[in-house]
Amino acid sequence: MRLLIATQNQNKVREIREILEGSTKNSGLELVGLDEIVEARGAPIEEPVEDGLSFEENARIKARYYAKATGLVAIAEDSGLEVDALDGAPGIHSARYAGVGESREERDRANNQKLLRELEGAAEAERAARFVCALSVVSSTGEVLYETRGEFEGRIGTEPRGDGGFGYDPLLFIPELGKTSAELTSEEKNARSHRGAAFRALAKVLPSLLATLSQAAGDTKLEGER
Numbered sequence: 001m002r003l004l005i006a007t008q009n010q011n012k013v014r015e016i017r018e019i020l021e022g023s024t025k026n027s028g029l030e031l032v033g034l035d036e037i038v039e040a041r042g043a044p045i046e047e048p049v050e051d052g053l054s055f056e057e058n059a060r061i062k063a064r065y066y067a068k069a070t071g072l073v074a075i076a077e078d079s080g081l082e083v084d085a086l087d088g089a090p091g092i093h094s095a096r097y098a099g100v101g102e103s104r105e106e107r108d109r110a111n112n113q114k115l116l117r118e119l120e121g122a123a124e125a126e127r128a129a130r131f132v133c134a135l136s137v138v139s140s141t142g143e144v145l146y147e148t149r150g151e152f153e154g155r156i157g158t159e160p161r162g163d164g165g166f167g168y169d170p171l172l173f174i175p176e177l178g179k180t181s182a183e184l185t186s187e188e189k190n191a192r193s194h195r196g197a198a199f200r201a202l203a204k205v206l207p208s209l210l211a212t213l214s215q216a217a218g219d220t221k222l223e224g225e226r
């Protein structure tokens with residue numbers, strides 16, 4: 001069975017593949033990226049309008065949209081950074097917080113600069129923050145099959161540190177490790193991250209989810225034969 005990793009963000013795709021690798025190996029499951037579908041079709045898939053009011057709503061919007069667009073079971077996630085001193089901002093607006101930049105790298109850089117500006121003069125205790133990842137799995141017929149959320153706690157540093165990861169990783173400092181998320185190896189980040197937590201929770205229920213889907217597919221076939 002093919003499962004779509006429904007995101008246009010290649011950094012997310014890389015991390016999701018790493019996190020799910022152990023649970024999908026020899027499982028009969030194939031993880032497919034949007035880039036493979038686009039290449040096979042020779043036509044791009046437009047991005048959906050993410051007009052939900054929460055990470056959960058946006059994850060579901062994306063999973064529904066890409067499941068419909070591809071006819072596959074789609075796993076989408078909406079993620080971002082919540083900063084306590086900013087009442088949870090940038091939150092669901094994390095990807096385009098600074099509102100500028102053509103490329104992802106430019107946007108990430110501008111977002112990080114804006115965040116540091118907004119927090120200028122904020123004391124350490126006010127810089128508490130977390131990454132959030134809401135995950136939604138939707139069947140090809142639009143049925144929500146599974147949803148969960150993961151979080152990754154830290155605090156916002158006073159300057160970017162590290163070259164790993166993407167987005168706000170150079171700014172999320174993890175006090176217990178004395179490092180930012182961008183200074184962790186991908187294994188270290190995945191073991192603690194919001195995305196790691198959400199996708200490991202999914203990995204646990206994947207076998208029963210797939211059994212339900214195969215059963216449903218079998219039932220439909222039987223009905224067709226009647």
Ligand code: ITT
Nearest residue numbers: 007008009077078079080081094095166167168169
């Ligand atoms: P899709 O909607 O296609 O999945 P996107 O990058 O637009 O891709 P989101 O709308 O979920 O995804 O925005 C996520 C943003 O939150 C991302 O661009 C980063 O700025 C930030 N973010 C999420 N997870 C992160 C992580 O693990 N490390 C650093 N920044 C992260």
